[in-house]
Amino acid sequence: MKTVGLFTPVLAPLLSNRTLCRAITGFSVVHLAIVSLGLPSWPCPIRHGLGLPCPGCGLTRAIKALGAGEWQQAMVIHAFAPLAVIVLILMGYISIAPTQHWRWILQRCRLAEQKTGLSALMVVLFIMYWLIRLLFFREALYHWVL
């Protein structure tokens, strides 16, 4: 098992794999488009298997609300929606960026993550946000997400 700390890059290794970035961006864009049309798309395995929302459940709806300009609604559904949009845009750009630019972004991203530990912190906050909602705001979470 790889050893990890708070300053271990999370985003940079993802961005270093351009095929993965293309696949995630493509899949997410198609998923968002299908959901926007009111049709069923990617079923969350945790939600459908356990009946329990996963930490990422509600993000699609929140991003959709963001797209419609309903900021308040988006933040109520999932507070991490703006961050998810930023990561998605970054992955989308990495997918088509010239190699030189891609390497520059990758280097900056890795350095920023190693210096600040921001990505790891975000992952931890994401899980804490989910746990707090699940334990203390269960009704609201189920209302918006399920």
Add this chain to the structure above:
Amino acid sequence: MAALLGLLGGVAGIGSLVCLIIVLIKLFPAEGALKGVFGIICGIYTFIWGWQNVDRYNLKNVMTIWSACFVVSIIVRVLAIGVSAKS
């Protein structure tokens, strides 16, 4: 019809969950705990990672079953919309 659709959807959901857990078990040691947690947050990442590493970690059967469950659950949900619209 609705009961059958519910049963099929349930089986597909549990199948997807089991496949997700199997892929996550491979993902955690291979990519580290943080990316493993990212795999829990973003199931799409785990799904794509599984297909990308299908030969390396011998995940062909698991990924095929997960993809089949994915397709089945979408079909079930489309049919459920049709059934509820009819009634």
